[in-house]
Amino acid sequence: MLQRLTAILFITLFFAALPAWFLSTLEGWISIDCFRSRSTALNSVASMECKISEQFAFSSRNTSYSTMDARSSKTVLRVRRGKSITYQLVLVTPDGEREVLRSPIEKSDIERIAIELKTALRSGSTKFHATVDPETLFWIGWFLLLLFAGVGALLALFGARSEQKKPQ
Secondary structure, X not given: OHHHHHHHHHHHHHHHHHHHHHHHOOEEEEEEEEEOOHHHHHOOOOOEEEEEEEEEOOOEEEEEEEEOEEEEEEEEEEEOOEEEEEEEEEEEEOOEEEEEEEEEOOOOXXXXXXXXXXXXXXXXXXXXXEEXXXXXXXXXXXXXXXXXXXXXXXXXXXXXXXXXXXXX
16 A cells, blocks of 8 residues: 555656646746835935845745836847847846846736836835736646646556466
8 A cells, every 4th residue: 555655646746747847947926015114214315125025836035125216127139039028127226236027028017017116216105016926837837737746646546557466
């Protein structure tokens, strides 16, 4: 029985390994929370403390920047089959510019967030919040992970087994 459970677990993990690796390379939800502290509200330079939380499939990353301005940056790369366009959110900090979020052209969230954050910084608002939902590829990765793991489990549970003959 223990050998059977070990085999089921091994086959399920074997089938799910490739989609799990693919899913681990994709970003999930991203949230940007900015606030203006009282000490920065008194300064002549309008800045906000921005915390960026990135949720991946199996981990998360949190970074924080003192932000004075925001803009979006468009990068065009020429590749063999055409061109690849990527947008990035650039935060202007006291230490220089920081590129924090990256998105393909199909997502206009980066430009929208940059415009709204710049407006919040210049208007003197005390809070700013924005979220970026996962791309379609993230959900496809989850579906593939569940599908491959399910197929592996079904094969292990209901697949043809060789019967062991008892010595007579």
